[in-house]
Amino acid sequence: MSHARWRPAEDYTESPEVAAERAEIRLAMAFAKAVYDRRVELGLTQTQLAERAGLTQAKISRLEGADTMPTLPLLRRLTLALNASLNIALDDNHEEVTFTAHPAA
Secondary structure, three states, X not given: OOOOOOOOOOOOOXXXXXXXXXXXXXXXXXXXXXXHXXXXXXXXXXXXXXXXXXXXXXXXXXXHOOOOOOOHHHHHHHHHHOOEEEEEXXXXXXXXXXXXXXXXX
């Protein structure tokens, strides 16, 4: 049995549909990581964040697991609950999502 890493053939070209799906997955994962990182930075559990945002712990879990993409109203609730601004940068092959903490009052 060979344990060599699988690589696509040299002449393989990804279809536009597959490329679009890959970009959506990268964006979902970037968002999930940003939510998780900010929640941990604040020292909150998923349940505590859910309470702050008026959501369920299960919804926070799905967001952090990249199992769902939020609506704009949900994004607003999360940014308020995380006491931060949401920054999203999108390019052809790069998705970056960050929460910038609001200064302490």
